[in-house]
C-alpha cells in the first residue's frame with residue numbers, strides 16, 4: 066500500500082513504480098478525500114499494476130472510485146453506513162465489473178459483536194466476516210475476496226483457518242500494524258507463513274512502519290520464496306558465522322546481496338565463512354564462495370571452480386555467474402583452476418574440526434568395527450559334525 070498523500074500524483078506514482086519494481090502484483094492507495102478520487106483517474110491510467118482504492122466511511126467515495134476506473138475497491142461493510150449504502154456500492158461495482166475486497170479489522174467490529182470480542186475474539190472476527198459475506202450473497206455479488214486482520218498473530222492464524230473452512234471465497238492475509246521493519250517482518254513471517262504453509266491465503270500485504278512501501282514488498286517476497294510458493298530472483302544463503310570465521314563476511318554478504326538484485330533468475334548463491342566442511346554445507350547451491358584469511362574458492366553444485374584472493378572473491382563469483390549465463394546456463398570449468406582450488410581447500414580444511422559429517426562417519430566406522438568383531442567372536446558351527454541322531458533323514 067502506498068504511503069503518500071494519494072492526490073500528490075508525482076510522489077504517489079513514484080512510489081507505485083518502486084513497489085512494482087520490487088515485485089508487487091497489485092497496489093492499494095488510500096482514498097479519503099474528493100481530491101484523492103480525482104487523482105485516482107490518472108493513477109489508474111498510468112500505474113503499471115492494478116490499483117485498489119481503499120475506502121472507509123464514505124460510500125460515495127467508493128462509488129466514485131469505481132467510476133474513476135479503480136481495478137478493485139476495498140471497503141469495510143461495517144463502517145460504510147449500513148447495508149443500504151453497501152448495496153448502492155455493489156450495484157455500481159456490478160455495472161463496472163469491479164471486484165471488491167471486504168475488509169474486517171479487529172479494531173472495527175460491528176457493535177453487536179463487541180461482547181463476543183471480549184470472550185471469543187476469533188469467533189467475533191469470523192462472525193463479522195461471514196456476516197459481510199452473507200450480505201454480498203444477498204446482493205447477488207460474489208466477485209470479492211475477504212480479509213480479516215488483527216494485530217495478534219495467533220488470532221490472525223486461528224481466525225483465517227476457521228474462516229477458510231466456512232466460506233469458498235479468496236482470502237487476503239495480513240498482520241495489521243505489525244510494527245517496525247525488524248519486528249513487523251518477523252510477526253508477518255510467522256503469521257502469514259503459517260497460513261500460507263497450510264494452503265490458506267490468495268493475496269498478502271506486509272504492513273510495516275516505514276515510508277518505503279517497497280520494503281514491505283521485499284518482505285512479502287522473502288516469505289513466498291522461503292515457502293517455495295513463488296520464485297523471484299536469486300536466493301542468497303549465508304552461513305551464520307561462528308568462531309571459525311576467517312574473513313569479513315558481513316561486507317561480503319551485503320555486497321553479494323546487492324549485486325544479485327541485478328539478476329532475475331532464481332539461482333541459489335551461498336556464502337560460507339570458512340572451509341571447515343569443505344563446501345559440503347552448500348553442495349546444493351548453484352554458486353557459492355568459501356573463504357579463508359587470504360584466499361578462498363568459488364564453487365558450483367559442489368564442484369570447485371577456482372581459487373582467488375579473498376579481496377577478489379565477490380568479483381570472481383560474479384564473473385563465474387556471468388560466464389554461466391553467457392554459455393547458455395552451463396558451468397564453464399577450467400580443469401587447471403579447479404585442481405588448484407581443490408589442492409588449496411584440502412590444505413586449508415581443518416581436519417580436526419568436529420563436524421556432523423565427520424561424527425557420523427566415525428560412528429559408522431565404529432559400528433562396522435564392532436560388527437566385524439562380533440562376527441569373528443561368534444562360535445563356529447561345523448555342519449558336517451552336527452548331530453544326526455533322531456532325525457528322520459540322516460546324512461549318508
Ligand code: SF4
Nearest residue numbers: 304306307310338339
Ligand atoms: S561455514 Fe564456517 S564460519 Fe560459517 S558457520 Fe559454518 S563453521 Fe562457522
